[in-house]
Amino acid sequence: MNKDKIAMFALIIATLLFFQSPVGDSVVAKFFPAKNVPVADSTNAADQPEALLTKVAAPASARLTGEDSPIVDTVAVAATPAVTDSTNSTTADSTVAVAPVAPVAPIKPDTTTIENDRIRLVVAGDGARIISAKLKRYSYAKEMGHGDSIPVELVADPARGFAGAAINNQSLNKSIFVYAKGADGRHTFTTLVNGVEVKKSFVFADSSYVVGYELESALLKGASASILFSSGISETETKDNWGMTRNPRLLSIKSGKDLEKINKKFDRKSVAGKFDWVTMSSAYFAVAVMPSSIQDGAVEALSEQITPAPKDKPGNLIYSFAHTANAVGSKSNYDIYFGPTKITELQALNVGLNKTVFSGWKLFFGANMWFPAICEFTLWLMNAFFIVFHDYGIAIVLITVILRLVTFPLTQSSMKSMSKMRDLQPKLQAVQEKYKNNPQMLQAKMIELYREEGVNPLSSLGGCIPMLLQMPIMIAVYNVVSKAVELRGKSTVLVPWVKDLSQKEALINLPFTIPVPFTSGYDTIALLPLIMAVLMFVQTKMSMKGANSNDPNQMMMLYMMPVMMFFMFYNMPAGLTVYFTFSSILQIVQQYFVDRANAKKSSSVTIVK
């Protein structure tokens, strides 16, 4: 019996270790081959740009409007990894650019900084592309709470940038634009393409994460216009326990009622449809592109591996895309959202962008429909508590209390019943032993025994199924704590040493990393997981009081579970460990009172007897 358990644990550990090892990686790679665009390194691309382009452009040309499609080329350029040397990229790209080719000498065109109180965009003169998009109200985790904070940068690769333009699939990214400030927050960039004026404008509003984008030219009449996000969205967070996979980067595309979320590796994707928006999001930030007129269009997207990429994990993928649609008259308009994935902000846009944040598993009772709503409600509640107490730690604790109150009838009846059953166990076993050869008799005797002792398994609220109801709420809390940007960088008075509830807890930061299998290693000393494990041990011990202490199953529950929980939660967000710790405390308190009430009752029964 015990041998089996040991074998089981050995099997679990061996399996986990196997998939962590290089051997396991190669096996995974064999069964799930990565079908990515062959990513050449920058020197390679510079050497043979045509080879790369023809390779990628060939299948794509059929998909778009049927013409030869240099838009693909622009995205193909995006397929090369970050080009740090700008002159290098110019030479590599010059074969692509159909627009007036810039002089051979590496000109550094002027860059223009445009900002409002929330975002700061830097627009490059060549192509009037956004080469930097910073959010003033959010800073990097490392700098958080350190006074001079550095705002987060959304552009992963400035060499490619955001919001490039193409007319009839001819990229304007190499055209030199001239900046002029217009009225009403309008910033216009002008260039000449084949002698025709092309205007590209960004329209800023105060206190808004949304920037208007307009491409205007006589060339656009009856032509197609593309907006190119050749750079993906950057990583703003440090790696966590699961190596960034907790919140992988997402590419979400919405057309009508269809919402497609992509966090997998794909080759090169081209979809046609009427798109409401295309969004690329990271853990806490998003760039959403919303066409002003929803009409037939095409989205072309590309997934790439971030370098350095030790493993083929979804979190290490980055997506770039282009949206193409026919121009309306001589204009092509978009709204672009550069901001946090904050539900209230996204909801205010009223285009269903909030759906990119929380997701559910469709196969589980259509959870994609109802689960995000639970998450959003939990978050709304948390924010409501935050408004009152100005502390997300307290908000989490209050949510725990509410959850325990809601499920109180269920937990209370099962705790009571369990407490009684525990006392009853010796008698029950005696009956079972006595009538083991006569199931009908045994059944009758057991019912009799239950009745005598006042235990009624039928009185409990419909078996175990209602207990499952609290599962979605708990998963919602987990989701909210690990995804809500509101908790990013928030500390709590309950655990003063926690600087950020959305990050792993660090009582002491270690100068080195302790390698721990199955995790990215521990580089902090944390206290909450230990407290949580101890509380879990205490609670199990309480619930086992008086039970046969030689039962190997009970022993496994008693010792193995807390140990496993400890390792599992070590690098989890502190908000989650706060939740689990407090939930354990509440359960212990409840257990204590139930046990005490039960002990009183049973002692009074003996007195009567």
Next chain:
Amino acid sequence: MSGGVKMQFRRILAELVYFGVRFIKRLFFMQDGTCRFEPTCSQYTREAIQLLPLHKALPKIIRRVSRCHPRGGFGYDPVIPKNVNQKEKM
């Protein structure tokens, strides 16, 4: 206990499933104690996998778990009634 790799595999699988269920229950603070049946569903599952080949165990497990509702009956419901089991042993 009879030997054989197949039996051993079954027993380990049974432990694995049992442990998995317990772990998930613990994770969601789910209490034992309201079981309508004896043995409990997780014990029943473990026993079924141990004693029966998978294609026979699985329907039994599904039937048992789906009976865990207010009109699903209650009481002593082992995988194989003990007297039958003993006959087998003899």
